[in-house]
Amino acid sequence: MFNQLREAQLDPILSLSIAYREDARADKMDLGIGVYRNSQGETPIMRAVQQAQQQQLDTQTTKAYVGLAGNEVFNQSMMDLLLTDTSAHTRATAVQTPGASGALRMLADLMRLAQPDTTVWISNPSYVNHKPVMEAAGLKVRFYPYFDPATKQVDSSAMLAELAKAGPQDVVLLHGCCHNPTGADISFADWMAITELANKNGFLPFVDIAYQGFGDGLEQDAAGLKHMADNTEEMIIATSCSKNFGLYRERTGAAIVISDSLKVAQKAKGRILNLARSTYTMPPDHGAALVATILSDQELTRTWKQELSEMHGRLLSLRTGLTQAVRAQGSDDFDFIEQHKGMFSVTGLSPEQVGRLRDEFAIYAVGDGRINIAGLQEQQLDYLATALLSVSS
Numbered sequence: 001m002f003n004q005l006r007e008a009q010l011d012p013i014l015s016l017s018i019a020y021r022e023d024a025r026a027d028k029m030d031l032g033i034g035v036y037r038n039s040q041g042e043t044p045i046m047r048a049v050q051q052a053q054q055q056q057l058d059t060q061t062t063k064a065y066v067g068l069a070g071n072e073v074f075n076q077s078m079m080d081l082l083l084t085d086t087s088a089h090t091r092a093t094a095v096q097t098p099g100a101s102g103a104l105r106m107l108a109d110l111m112r113l114a115q116p117d118t119t120v121w122i123s124n125p126s127y128v129n130h131k132p133v134m135e136a137a138g139l140k141v142r143f144y145p146y147f148d149p150a151t152k153q154v155d156s157s158a159m160l161a162e163l164a165k166a167g168p169q170d171v172v173l174l175h176g177c178c179h180n181p182t183g184a185d186i187s188f189a190d191w192m193a194i195t196e197l198a199n200k201n202g203f204l205p206f207v208d209i210a211y212q213g214f215g216d217g218l219e220q221d222a223a224g225l226k227h228m229a230d231n232t233e234e235m236i237i238a239t240s241c242s243k244n245f246g247l248y249r250e251r252t253g254a255a256i257v258i259s260d261s262l263k264v265a266q267k268a269k270g271r272i273l274n275l276a277r278s279t280y281t282m283p284p285d286h287g288a289a290l291v292a293t294i295l296s297d298q299e300l301t302r303t304w305k306q307e308l309s310e311m312h313g314r315l316l317s318l319r320t321g322l323t324q325a326v327r328a329q330g331s332d333d334f335d336f337i338e339q340h341k342g343m344f345s346v347t348g349l350s351p352e353q354v355g356r357l358r359d360e361f362a363i364y365a366v367g368d369g370r371i372n373i374a375g376l377q378e379q380q381l382d383y384l385a386t387a388l389l390s391v392s393s
């Protein structure tokens with residue numbers, strides 16, 4: 001049976017990690033894979049997570065099944081983090097999923113059930129897995145203009161002009177904050193304009209938020225999403241705890257459905273549970289149990305928010321530091337790095353220039369020119385600045 005299979009295509013980011021591991025050069029730099037690293041180059045277990053984990057170890061008495069929707073305290077906490085103070089808070093339901101990846105797939109499957117002829121509009125470029133997941137669920141995909149390579153910012157007018165063509169059969173997928181891969185976020189005015197278009201044209205907004213707290217702060221990063229949730233009848237959200245709780249390998253996320261009534265949102269939740277039953281059945285418990293413990297405890301919540309804000313502060317200082325390091329070498333070509341949000345920036349380097357970064361400087365970036373700012377060390381900034389200027393001149 002299996003010798004008829006075509007060879008699998010390697011994921012470009014995961015294969016980059018393999019090449020990096022095999023590189024023997026001492027000053028090599030991994031700016032490929034999207035994980036946060038501290039000033040020692042480690043991806044630490046956050047303090048609040050460690051404490052919650054210890055509590056779990058001391059108090060957990062069973063490993064019996066949790067249930068199809070996962071941990072309901074966690075589900076409520078995810079809705080609280082994103083929807084508190086909006087009218088959507090009381091007409092939304094959530095299902096715990098294996099990461100935001102699981103949420104993306106469950107929501108895609110739900111759309112396929114509800115409206116088989118759906119087209120999902122995705123930003124150009126977008127998170128590398130958006131298109132494959134939507135297509136695997138049998139949905140059509142279409143791209144809308146997003147990033148302006150000249151300014152390295154969002155081309156709002158081109159984006160809004162294209163989205164004005166989306167209609168009732170369409171779903172518009174947006175990044176809640178910290179756009180992956182570009183680092184260029186839409187403005188609050190853009191959120192307002194897209195909300196208006198959704199109401200006028202009847203398309204469904206779909207927000208993927210995987211970096212809440214890494215852009216402008218926990219509250220601010222959800223401001224656009226909240227405006228949209230408050231002012232539309234229906235909206236769906238995929239959310240992740242991989243980055244802001246550092247729970248990458250625990251596969252912790254949620255799918256949220258907002259509708260015009262709680263009754264409809266509950267019906268959608270029921271159908272997601274059917275879908276989950278016929279795929280993975282239940283999400284893993286550990287990560288969600290830790291998040292639920294943290295967000296149900298004032299002291300642990302304070303500790304978590306403090307550490308998240310330290311991580312955010314470090315990201316900002318790395319962005320400023322890199323921009324200044326380039327400026328110190330006489331160029332303002334990379335000033336946009338300071339304006340970008342979150343872990344990533346698209347540098348504008350071509351695949352060939354990215355190849356030179358790797359061959360001449362042992363710096364590993366993604367082929368589309370994306371670098372992971374959160375993977376940098378302070379002492380590497382001058383070297384990276386030299387390398388960027390050398391390959392781009």
Ligand SMILES: Cc1ncc(COP(=O)(O)O)c(C=O)c1O
Binds near residue numbers: 180208252
């Ligand atoms: C925009 C976006 N969505 C979803 C995900 C997947 O996150 P998770 O690890 O929770 O599956 C990522 C991870 O990189 C991402 O960048």
